[in-house]
Amino acid sequence: MNGDVIMYINVLGAGLAGCEAAWQIARRGIPVRLYEMKPYKKTPAHSSDHFCELICSNSLKAARVESAAGLLKEEMRRLGSLLMQCADQCAVPAGGALAVDREAFSSMVTERICSHPLITVVAGEVTDFPADGITVVATGPLTSDALAEKIIARCGGSLHFFDAAAPIVTAESIDMGLAFTASRYDKGGDDAYINCPMNKEEYEAFHAALVSAERAPRHDVDVMNPKVYEGCMPVEILAGRGQDTLRFGPMKPVGLRDPRTGHRPWAVVQLRTENCEKSMYNLVGFQTNLKFAEQKRVFGMIPALHDAEYVRYGVMHRNTFLDSPKVLGADYAMKDQPELFFAGQMTGVEGYMESASSGMLAGINAARRLQGRAPLILPKETMMGALADYVAHAQSKDFQPMGANLGILPPLEEQIRDKRERAAAYAQRALKLLAPYTE
Numbered sequence: 505m506n507g508d509v510i511m512y513i514n515v516l517g518a519g520l521a522g523c524e525a526a527w528q529i530a531r532r533g534i535p536v537r538l539y540e541m542k543p544y545k546k547t548p549a550h551s552s553d554h555f556c557e558l559i560c561s562n563s564l565k566a567a568r569v570e571s572a573a574g575l576l577k578e579e580m581r582r583l584g585s586l587l588m589q590c591a592d593q594c595a596v597p598a599g600g601a602l603a604v605d606r607e608a609f610s611s612m613v614t615e616r617i618c619s620h621p622l623i624t625v626v627a628g629e630v631t632d633f634p635a636d637g638i639t640v641v642a643t644g645p646l647t648s649d650a651l652a653e654k655i656i657a658r659c660g661g662s663l664h665f666f667d668a669a670a671p672i673v674t675a676e677s678i679d680m681g682l683a684f685t686a687s688r689y690d691k692g693g694d695d696a697y698i699n700c701p702m703n704k705e706e707y708e709a710f711h712a713a714l715v716s717a718e719r720a721p722r723h724d725v726d727v728m729n730p731k732v733y734e735g736c737m738p739v740e741i742l743a744g745r746g747q748d749t750l751r752f753g754p755m756k757p758v759g760l761r762d763p764r765t766g767h768r769p770w771a772v773v774q775l776r777t778e779n780c781e782k783s784m785y786n787l788v789g790f791q792t793n794l795k796f797a798e799q800k801r802v803f804g805m806i807p808a809l810h811d812a813e814y815v816r817y818g819v820m821h822r823n824t825f826l827d828s829p830k831v832l833g834a835d836y837a838m839k840d841q842p843e844l845f846f847a848g849q850m851t852g853v854e855g856y857m858e859s860a861s862s863g864m865l866a867g868i869n870a871a872r873r874l875q876g877r878a879p880l881i882l883p884k885e886t887m888m889g890a891l892a893d894y895v896a897h898a899q900s901k902d903f904q905p906m907g908a909n910l911g912i913l914p915p916l917e918e919q920i921r922d923k924r925e926r927a928a929a930y931a932q933r934a935l936k937l938l939a940p941y942t943e
């Protein structure tokens with residue numbers, strides 16, 4: 505304390521956004537109190553004791569900078585992101601994506617946070633806003649009930665929808681006599697994915713079982729009218745849209761040839777490795793709300809998974825976010841209470857690194873507020889700036905979470921027809937405009 509001026513910043517939640525926010529504040533020389541309810545209490549989707557847990561996929565999406573997700577990650581790298589440093593060190597083979605060994609990643613972030621001399625971790629559930637000082641709220645889409653009530657009371661209501669997670673199986677339980685390793689079109693190494701092929705009869709029997717399988721009940725208040733984020737749509741719901749929907753979606757066989765037959769399979773389930781040891785694999789795109797026994801029965805109809813052993817079954821959960829355009833500015837602070845910042849999925853950004861990027865900016869701006877400096881508002885041409893701008897200025901009516909995508913960037917001055925070249929031009933412009941802000 506310095507007189508009656510509080511010389512630290514509170515960060516609530518040590519998830520993707522909270523860890524990045526705490527790190528950014530601390531690296532600006534300001535002490536942080538980081539509150540996390542683990543290990544005493546966990547949300548229904550978190551299971552590890554570590555911070556920064558990836559609760560579903562272990563993919564941080566496309567790696568190449570000429571893509572929306574790749575550009576976001578590159579911007580974060582250039583602004584000194586802790587999570588990007590750790591992700592790059594914990595990468596596992598994943599074709600064109602950056603995927604990480606989730607255990608190694610979370611423990612590395614936890615270690616870096618806990619060993620920082622300016623970060624004090626306070627373990628336990630937070631049930632109200634801290635009485636004093638600048639605060640960054642980053643308790644995520646599954647914020648515990650007591651605090652969620654306080655946030656709703658403070659922010660005037662909230663919205664929610666549903667998200668689902670895919671199952672994970674052990675590598676040794678996959679029948680490799682019926683599967684093959686390959687990336688689509690041989691891009692990104694030939695062992696990036698394990699592919700479980702199906703012929704027409706196998707696929708049709710699987711599809712019929714999937715659409716009629718028993719689903720788990722949901723207990724949330726709006727169970728009668730749930731909104732499900734399209735990117736996390738349960739596989740059984742996708743299957744219900746038509747016999748071939750999965751063959752054009754997560755089970756598409758394009759770019760793959762089964763070495764046993766020499767032909768493209770009728771359908772393919774791709775498995776992506778979860779860890780560097782390649783001892784666990786997730787079923788890509790197979791997020792589900794089926795009862796656990798039904799997952800074992802129905803996914804067991806995938807020939808290579810007939811004896812699969814499940815490390816984790818798929819689950820479906822409520823996901824809460826604010827009506828941000830009404831309450832937040834592009835600095836991620838509340839418009840009518842500039843000492844209270846929000847970060848992460850609850851602000852209406854969607855995805856791991858999008859959440860982390862908002863944590864970076866909220867942390868940087870919380871630090872700048874304490875230092876009496878103007879907030880950092882990045883150009884809208886950068887992906888981080890565009891996401892912050894979306895959160896603050898999107899149409900509030902039916903506000904929906906947004907992941908990194910090139911569509912939220914202002915159009916280029918010149919029209920470029922080739923998709924890849926266009927993406928490259930967006931990336932080049934963004935990184936040029938970001939340059940004055942990098943260290």
Ligand SMILES: Cc1cc2nc3c(=O)[nH]c(=O)nc-3n(C[C@H](O)[C@H](O)[C@H](O)COP(=O)(O)OP(=O)(O)OC[C@H]3O[C@@H](n4cnc5c(N)ncnc54)[C@H](O)[C@@H]3O)c2cc1C
Binds near residue numbers: 518629642643855860
């Ligand atoms: C079921 C499910 C599946 C998902 N799958 C994906 C996916 O595959 N890919 C993807 O990109 N995104 C996915 N998401 C979105 C994902 O939640 C975000 O991308 C990311 O985890 C959000 O980061 P965050 O920091 O906002 O929240 P989190 O990472 O959830 O971190 C919040 C932290 O706050 C803590 N906390 C909560 N309440 C309190 C409290 N009262 N006091 C103290 N601590 C508290 C929690 O324990 C947690 O550690 C999924 C979300 C859900 C719910």
